Amino acid sequence: MKLLCASAVAVGISAGLVSCSDSDAASVPQVVAAAYPFAFVADQVGGDAIEVHNLTSPGVEPHDVELPPQQLADLSDADLIIVEGGFQPAVDDGLEQIAPTGEVIDVARVVTLQDAPAEATLDPHIWLDPQRMVALTNAVAGRVASLTPDRASEVRDNARRLIDALHELDAAYRSGLADCTRRTFVTSHAAFGYLAARYDLEMVSVVGLDPTVEPSPAEQAAIADTVTREGVTTIFTETLVSSAVAETIADETGARVRTLDPIEGLTEETSDETYLTLMRANLVALRQANGCS
Ligand SMILES: [Zn+2]
Structure with missing residues (x-):
């Protein structure tokens, strides 16, 4: 559907003849992130070469996010999905239901998780460690670059800038909390x-x-x-x-x-x-x- 819609727009066919939503008509890859920290990385890395949708609306606590049908549809149409298995049960269930066609980055497989404090489960909050965010940035940059081959060098430059900022953040924490x-x-x-x-x-x-x-x-x-x-x-x-x-x-x-x-x-x-x-x-x-x- 996305290709059909994009080419319909490209040759000037009236949008009324085909059923395209606004985002379908966009020619850039659609990326769905399950929560803000993952959307942030995708956005920084992809810039305007991609369009990023966050499944967790502003003001919602992401652990208990619920997915209305439109968001399930976003998931099934996405070119790339960034989730963390075990963090948001509704997202895990949604992915099982729709069997997405796009690529999926499971953050829990990209970074090393540690045990949750005092609970018999793994801790999902990896983004509060800048070094793990570097690993996630590298993984997202690789996938986004392959989705946007014409702009791959720009994506790699964006990723390098974010990684530099994450290293600076890590250094500020290290010295700021040393003594x-x-x-x-x-x-x-x-x-x-x-x-x-x-x-x-x-x-x-x-x-x-x-x-x-x-x-x-x-x-x-x-x-x-x-x-x-x-x-x-x-x-x-x-x-x-x-x-x-x-x-x-x-x-x-x-x-x-x-x-x-x-x-x-x-x-x-x-x-x-x-x-x-x-x-x-x-x-x-x-x-x-x-x-x-
Ligand atoms: Zn939490």
């Missing part, structure tokens, strides 16, 4: 395991991998004990998840509440930000909370 009064930080859901492992920090999370499961009173009390014992100054909350429990713990312990963005999606407040600017803001927040010099 801190505390290594423990308290977050809302357990999204920062890769970041903690990479930069030698200790993450304590108020909820687990699934942001919607609240801690028991005993778990809550144990977190409050840790906050007091370790002298934790800040309870981090996040933009897409309720902060009620975190605020209760902060009240009990006298800690501040600040935002640490797991960068699972943009919101109205962060619509002008990017993965890179949000990671920089997270670094500032972590340095303040942990007394880093």
Whole structure:
């Protein structure tokens, strides 16, 4: 359908004669990313040589995204799909239902996953480690270049720029978190395991991998004990998840509440930000909370 529509437009046939949607009429490859960090990489690498659709709408928590029929249709029409198996059950189910014709990059096969903290499963939050984002960028660049042979050198240049920025980010984290009064930080859901492992920090999370499961009173009390014992100054909350429990713990312990963005999606407040600017803001927040010099 995409080729038919593109050639119909090219020879000037009235669009009324063929059933083409706007995106079908575009002559650039269609890329569907399951969540913001993957869409960010595709967008940076592909520029206007591709069109990127994010399955997770702004303001939606991607773990529990649901896919309406139009998005299933986007998936089945896509030239390239970037998902992470095990991260978003609705996306995994959708892919099984539609048997896509386009290529699929499963992020879980491109980067090395580590175990989730305190859960018998793998941790999906790889994008909070800039080094794993480099591996993902290389994989996406390879596929996008093969989809856009005329613009392959431009795609490789874009990828190189993003990889340079990711290396700079990694270096800023490494030096910025090298010398801190505390290594423990308290977050809302357990999204920062890769970041903690990479930069030698200790993450304590108020909820687990699934942001919607609240801690028991005993778990809550144990977190409050840790906050007091370790002298934790800040309870981090996040933009897409309720902060009620975190605020209760902060009240009990006298800690501040600040935002640490797991960068699972943009919101109205962060619509002008990017993965890179949000990671920089997270670094500032972590340095303040942990007394880093
Ligand atoms: Zn998450």
